[in-house]
Structures are given as C-alpha cells and as structure tokens.
Amino acid sequence: MVQQVAARGVADLRVLEAMRRVPRHRFVDEALQDQAYGDHPLPIGDGQTISQPFIVGRMTELLALTGRDKVLEIGTGCGYQAAVLARLFPEVYSIERIKALHERARANLLGQSLANLRLVHGDGHAGLDKAAPFQAIVVAAAARAVPEALLRQIAPGGRMILPLHGSHREAQRLVLIERSGRGLIERELDPVRFVPLEAGKA
Numbered sequence: 001m002v003q004q005v006a007a008r009g010v011a012d013l014r015v016l017e018a019m020r021r022v023p024r025h026r027f028v029d030e031a032l033q034d035q036a037y038g039d040h041p042l043p044i045g046d047g048q049t050i051s052q053p054f055i056v057g058r059m060t061e062l063l064a065l066t067g068r069d070k071v072l073e074i075g076t077g078c079g080y081q082a083a084v085l086a087r088l089f090p091e092v093y094s095i096e097r098i099k100a101l102h103e104r105a106r107a108n109l110l111g112q113s114l115a116n117l118r119l120v121h122g123d124g125h126a127g128l129d130k131a132a133p134f135q136a137i138v139v140a141a142a143a144r145a146v147p148e149a150l151l152r153q154i155a156p157g158g159r160m161i162l163p164l165h166g167s168h169r170e171a172q173r174l175v176l177i178e179r180s181g182r183g184l185i186e187r188e189l190d191p192v193r194f195v196p197l198e199a200g201k202a
Contacts, residue, residue, distance in 0.1 A: 001037040001053050008039075010057035014065060018087040019057055024050075027080040027108050044078040046098050048195055051140060055192065056081050060088065062161045062176055062189070063136040070131070072153065074124035074162075074197070075140035079105030085138070086117040093131050095120045098202045125199045127153045134158060141197035142172045154179045163194040 002020045010016060025036035027050055032042050041049040060081075063071070071089045076082055076096035082105065086092045094117065096102040102121040109117065120128060124139070125147045133155035139162030146164065154160050160177045174189040 001039065004039045005054050005057040008054045008058075010054065010061050012061045012065070014088060015057050015061050015084075018060075018084050019053065021087055022080065022083045022112075024053070024080060027078040027083075044101070045104070046101055048075075048077050048098070048101060050078050050080050051194075056084060058190070059138050059140075059161050059174070060084060062174075063138060063159055065089070066135070069135035070133075070155075071136045071138070072128055072131070072134040072150075073138050073140065074127070074150070076105045076119060077101060077140060079108045079119075081138070081140060082117055082119070083109060083112055083114060086112075086114040089136070090116055092117045093120060093128050093134075094118070095122045095124045095128060097121075097123055097198060097200065121201065123200055124197065125149060129153070136160070137162075139163070139197065140194065142192075142194040143197040146175075146177065147197075151177070151184065154184075156181075163192045 002016050025033040028036050028042050039052050041052045044050050069089045070091040073094040076094040082094040127149045132153035135155050135158045137160040142163040144165050158179050163172045164175045172192050174192050176187045178185045
C-alpha cells in the first residue's frame with residue numbers, strides 16, 4: 001500500500017513511515033479487511049468512508065510538517081487518519097459529529113498507544129476553540145464554503161487542507177489555505193471526491 005502511495009507522488013518519508021506503522025485493516029469491518037490495503041476508499045457505516053490511502057498521504061504531506069505542530073482533524077470517521085496524524089504530530093485533536101462513529105473510532109484506536117490523540121464528539125463546522133489555534137487543520141469531508149470558525153483557528157504560518165465543492169454541483173477540489181503575514185492565501189489543487197461536510201451533531 002505504502003509503495004502505491006509513494007508511486008503516486010507522496011514523497012515525505014515521515015508520512016510514508018507513519019502510514020506503514022498504522023494497521024489499516026483494523027479500521028474497517030472484518031468482511032472488508034482483505035481490501036484494506038488497496039488504494040481506494042471503503043465504507044465504514046453511517047454513510048461514511050475511510051479515505052483511500054493516497055489521499056490520506058497527500059493531505060498529510062500538504063500540511064508541511066515541522067515536528068512541533070498542533071493539529072485539528074475534522075471528520076474522525078473510523079479513526080485511521082487520526083492514527084496516522086498522531087504518529088507525526090505531538091498534539092492531535094479529531095472531531096466526529098456522528099456519535100456511533102466517534103465510539104467506533106475510540107474502539108479502533110485502543111491499543112495504539114497514542115496518548116497525544118484526543119477524540120471529540122462535536123460539530124466540525126465549529127472547530128475546537130478551546131484548543132485553538134492550530135498549526136494544521138485537515139478536513140475529511142467536502143464543504144460548500146470554508147467554515148469561518150476554522151479559518152479563525154489557523155495559527156499564524158499555519159495551513160488548512162480541505163475538499164471544497166466547485167461551481168459544478170458534483171465537482172470537488174482539494175484546497176490549501178495558508179495564513180501568512182499578508183493574510184489568508186488559498187490555492188486549488190487536485191480533483192477529489194469526499195462525503196459532504198454536515199453541520200451539527202448526530
């Protein structure tokens with residue numbers, strides 16, 4: 001799996017090693033475990049998916065690791081990307097709006113020895129003010145517009161990577177937002193397909 005991710009262009013060895021150390025099959029249903037290391041998304045229940053490994057690697061690499069970052073993930077899902085992030089960053093917060101998925105992620109992460117990872121059941125649109133600002137924010141669901149609360153929670157010099165809907169209803173693109181001395185700089189990147197970012201808790 002990691003070789004496939006590297007072959008598609010993810011070059012940061014720290015990201016590749018973190019992905020190698022996280023057992024992806026532990027984050028999917030037993031019936032799908034034989035497909036866990038393919039480079040494609042898989043259903044995890046409640047209408048959600050575990051992102052394909054390349055996208056996990058690509059988004060993580062775009063956060064431009066410094067080794068001292070505090071990170072916020074929106075959309076814990078099954079907990080896989082949170083586990084990858086927690087092997088790279090000293091402090092990781094991950095928010096999931098669906099209570100059943102939040103609990104499933106907690107169970108999936110048992111035994112992973114990730115004391116620096118904190119899971120939160122909450123509304124990802126609101127981010128996490130009490131722990132802000134964040135040097136990196138990664139959003140694992142497609143928004144119609146960038147949530148204002150998340151923009152406010154990007155630290156100076158920080159980055160946010162998220163999928164956004166374009167002008168065509170079905171089109172989505174990864175967007176990288178950086179907070180520089182000149183304000184927020186936004187850059188469009190790859191076409192992607194994510195589940196929608198919903199507001200509120202479920």
